[in-house]
Structure formats: structure tokens, C-alpha cells
Amino acid sequence: MQIISSAEEMENFGGRLARACNSGCIFYLNGDLGVGKTTLTRGFLRALGYTGKVKSPTYTLVEDYSVAERMIYHFDLYRLGDPEELEYIGIRDYLDEEAICLIEWSEKGKPFIPKADVEVQISYDGEARLLELRACSEIGEKIL
Amino acid sequence: MRVLGIETSCDETGVAVYDTEQGLLAHTLYSQVDLHAQYGGVVPELASRDHVRKLIPLIKQVLAESETNKVDAVAYTAGPGLIGALLVGVSVGRSLAWTWQVPAIGVHHIEGHLLAPMLEEAAPNFPFLALLVSGGHTQLIEVAAWGKYKILGESLDDAAGEAFDKTAKLLGLGYPGGPALAELALRGNPNRFDFPRPMTQRPGLDFSFSGLKTHVLTTWNKQEQQDEQTRADIARAFEDAVIDTLVIKCRRAIKQTKLKTLVIAGGVAANKRLRSSFNEKLNINIYYPRPIFCTDNGAMIAYAGALRLLNNQSEALAFKAYARWSMFD
Numbered sequence: 001m002q003i004i005s006s007a008e009e010m011e012n013f014g015g016r017l018a019r020a021c022n023s024g025c026i027f028y029l030n031g032d033l034g035v036g037k038t039t040l041t042r043g044f045l046r047a048l049g050y051t052g053k054v055k056s057p058t059y060t061l062v063e064d065y066s067v068a069e070r071m072i073y074h075f076d077l078y079r080l081g082d083p084e085e086l087e088y089i090g091i092r093d094y095l096d097e098e099a100i101c102l103i104e105w106s107e108k109g110k111p112f113i114p115k116a117d118v119e120v121q122i123s124y125d126g127e128a129r130l131l132e133l134r135a136c137s138e139i140g141e142k143i144l
Numbered sequence: 145m146r147v148l149g150i151e152t153s154c155d156e157t158g159v160a161v162y163d164t165e166q167g168l169l170a171h172t173l174y175s176q177v178d179l180h181a182q183y184g185g186v187v188p189e190l191a192s193r194d195h196v197r198k199l200i201p202l203i204k205q206v207l208a209e210s211e212t213n214k215v216d217a218v219a220y221t222a223g224p225g226l227i228g229a230l231l232v233g234v235s236v237g238r239s240l241a242w243t244w245q246v247p248a249i250g251v252h253h254i255e256g257h258l259l260a261p262m263l264e265e266a267a268p269n270f271p272f273l274a275l276l277v278s279g280g281h282t283q284l285i286e287v288a289a290w291g292k293y294k295i296l297g298e299s300l301d302d303a304a305g306e307a308f309d310k311t312a313k314l315l316g317l318g319y320p321g322g323p324a325l326a327e328l329a330l331r332g333n334p335n336r337f338d339f340p341r342p343m344t345q346r347p348g349l350d351f352s353f354s355g356l357k358t359h360v361l362t363t364w365n366k367q368e369q370q371d372e373q374t375r376a377d378i379a380r381a382f383e384d385a386v387i388d389t390l391v392i393k394c395r396r397a398i399k400q401t402k403l404k405t406l407v408i409a410g411g412v413a414a415n416k417r418l419r420s421s422f423n424e425k426l427n428i429n430i431y432y433p434r435p436i437f438c439t440d441n442g443a444m445i446a447y448a449g450a451l452r453l454l455n456n457q458s459e460a461l462a463f464k465a466y467a468r469w470s471m472f473d
Contacts, residue, residue, distance in 0.1 A: 059280035063468075
């Protein structure tokens with residue numbers, strides 16, 4: 001359990017995750033609206049050298065980034081009405097072993113999304129945020 | 145010359161026929177037609193993004209309505225958007241063009257939105273400043289002429305429409321609840337809460353709406369009485385903050401570019417208080433598309449395609465769809 005007290009710290013934490021991640025990996029980012037999931041992702045991408053804008057993918061469902069010859073996909077499944085919709089938007093085209101995926105609202109996509117290597121749970125603690133991390137695979141354990 | 149336009153970049157399936165002499169002849173949007181019978185009852189949720197089953201019936205419908213036997217080109221949204229959704233429109237559009245032996249024209253989704261007000265009788269003239277505000281985009285664009293676009297500023301995080309939808313959700317109005325939030329704000333007291341106008345204190349034309357959403361949540365959680373009036377008052381303060389921020393940035397962009405005309409397009413441009421606020425606060429000619437052409441639609445794609453056709457721009461037979469596509473490179 002970690003306490004994050006500002007948006008800047010949340011970005012820094014995202015950066016630490018990115019630097020620990022040297023292969024393809026699936027992250028689930030769980031937590032309520034406004035808790036900082038996209039902020040964490042922004043820090044993650046910045047640490048890998050991406051300098052452009054990092055927008056919430058709520059409307060587009062997925063934003064993809066190509067950084068240093070790696071593909072990073074930021075999913076937000078909030079708007080899915082049915083997990084099967086993932087087939088219609090072509091989710092399989094996005095997934096390969098080398099890709100890094102950060103998936104928000106993963107519960108809306110089961111069972112059509114890959115299993116997580118690392119689950120990040122973010123919750124409100126007044127103005128601050130609480131972070132809980134769980135490794136779900138060997139890759140995940142290495143990262144944490 | 146007559147152009148068939150196809151839009152399938154996200155949730156809406158839109159199809160239209162535009163004639164360069166006679167104007168818009170027919171247009172339809174999946175959500176406006178009763179396809180329920182075809183599904184044997186209620187349309188399943190996943191059909192919202194299932195363009196494959198909807199597109200052909202819609203094309204047949206607009207061709208019949210406009211009494212079109214032959215088109216001179218087929219235009220389709222080539223990006224940006226969801227790749228699976230885009231590919232449906234791109235492949236159907238290209239196939240029809242090939243079958244009919246007419247040019248196929250890939251259109252940029254944002255260009256379609258920018259040009260949407262030109263479908264109205266009172267259409268703006270180039271050059272103009274455009275504010276695109278929707279669920280997916282918040283951008284200020286300088287439109288010098290057809291095909292000459294320069295981005296002046298955009299949202300660094302949530303789009304304005306997205307902020308509306310998420311705030312509605314936080315206030316328990318369901319999702320997407322942008323229009324419900326606007327409705328609720330009408331009953332709110334404008335003087336009870338004062339929300340920040342994000343990024344207006346520093347120079348520049350970029351936007352940020354993510355913090356506003358968090359501000360709503362903190363304010364709501366602090367209230368001892370979480371009643372209907374408080375909900376409406378927060379909705380009002382939120383809406384005022386978003387509209388005010390958009391006005392401030394537009395005023396700044398007008399000053400910077402010295403442009404005399406403003407176009408406001410995208411789903412949020414249908415918001416009535418936004419329109420009255422802009423009309424009242426900015427002393428400039430403002431043009432909006434009619435509300436149904438503010439959101440994604442086929443008419444804007446048919447129109448943008450017609451302009452490309454008139455400018456002799458069509459594509460070779462190989463095709464591609466672009467999930468991410470900058471209009472400014």
C-alpha cells in the first residue's frame with residue numbers, strides 16, 4: 001500500500017512502473033472516475049520518452065503510442081455495453097506479445113481481454129490516493 | 145456532381161448524399177432509423193459499434209430517398225477513430241467506388257466536422273477560426289482556406305464533452321449524461337458555487353478539463369445535504385466553468401489571429417447555453433451546424449468529399465485506415 005499525495009507523484013509512480021517494464025506486459029488500472037488512472041499512464045509514457053499529449057481514451061476506447069520502437073496501448077473500457085464489442089473494434093489487432101497495455105475498467109472487458117500481469121488498484125483517501133499493487137504472473141512479479 | 149458519404153469512425157453509422165449543384169439530398173444516421181424489427185426487438189448493446197450490419201441498409205435508404213442511380217464519387221471517413229469501425233466504412237466505400245468505377249475519397253473526420261456549418265444556408269466564408277468541441281476532441285483550429293488547417297490549441301487531457309459525460313456520471317445522472325447535465329444546470333443557482341476556469345491564467349490556447357471533474361467530486365462529497373438542488377447547483381457551476389473557459393480561449397485566439405468569423409462544431413456545440421453565451425460574449429460572426437450535424441454524421445463526410453472531388457483529390461486503389469491521424473502534418 002502506498003500513499004500518493006499529488007498528480008505529480010502519480011506521474012512519477014507511472015514512470016517507475018514504465019522503467020521496470022522491459023517486455024510486453026498487461027496492466028489493469030482499477031479505480032473510480034477522477035482518481036488518476038490517466039495521470040499514471042501519462043507518467044508511464046513520459047518516462048519512456050513520449051513527449052506528446054496523453055489524452056483519456058474514454059471516447060476513443062483506445063489510444064495507441066509508438067515510443068522507441070515499442071507499442072503502448074491505453075484502453076478505457078468504461079463505455080463498453082457488452083464485452084463482445086471488443087471483437088467489433090478489433091481488439092485482437094492490438095495485442096501481441098511485445099505490446100504494453102494499460103487497461104482501465106478492465107472488468108467491463110472480461111473475458112475478451114488478456115489476463116493481467118500487474119493489477120493496480122487506486123482509491124480515494126481524501127485529497128490523496130491509495131495505491132495497491134498485485135503481481136499476477138512471473139512478468140508481473142519481476143516488475144514489482 | 146453527386147457524392148455518397150460514409151461515416152463509421154466510432155459509434156454512429158452515418159450515410160448521406162450531397163450534390164454540388166443541389167446541396168444535401170438525403171442523410172441518415174443509425175440511431176434515427178427504426179431497425180428494431182430487423183433485430184427482432186430491442187437492438188442489442190453491441191450493435192452500437194457493429195457497423196457491418198447497419199451500413200448497407202442505410203446506403204440503400206439514402207440512395208432511394210435521393211433518387212440517386214449513379215454517384216460521381218464515394219467519400220468515407222478514413223480516420224482518425226477506432227480501427228475496426230473505420231475499416232468497415234473504408235472497405236465498403238472503396239468497394240462501391242470500384243464497382244461503380246468512380247473515384248474513392250478518404251476524408252479526415254475532423255475536416256468533416258469543421259466544414260459541417262457549410263451545409264447550412266447561411267454558411268461561413270474562409271478564413272475562419274474553428275472551435276471543435278465533442279466527446280473525443282477539444283481543439284481550436286485556424287482554417288485559412290479549404291485544406292489549410294492549423295491547430296492553435298487542444299485539450300491536454302479530457303475533451304469538453306467527455307468532462308460533461310463524466311461529471312454527469314459523478315452526479316448520478318448515468319452515462320453518457322452530458323445532455324442530462326445541461327438540462328439539470330438550467331435549474332441550478334449560478335451563484336452558489338464558483339469553479340475554476342482551468343488554464344485561463346496562463347498564456348496559450350490549450351485546454352484541460354480533467355481537474356474540473358475531480359473538483360466536482362470533491363465539492364459533491366463535501367456537501368452535507370446531497371439533494372436535488374445541490375446537484376443542479378453543481379451542474380450549473382460546472383457548465384458555467386466549461387463554457388467560460390471555452391469563451392476565454394476563443395477570445396484569445398480571435399485576438400491572436402485577427403479572424404472575424406468563428407465556427408463552433410462537435411457534439412457540445414448543440415448545447416443551448418453554450419450558444420447563447422458565445423453569442424452574447426463575443427462580438428463576432430458565429431456559425432454552428434444544425435444540432436444533428438454537430439455530432440458524427442454522414443452529411444459532413446459527403447460534403448468534405450465533394451470539396452475534395454472538386455479539387456481533384458481522390459486516392460489510388462490500395463487503401464488504409466488510420467487509427468491516429470494528424471490533420472496538420
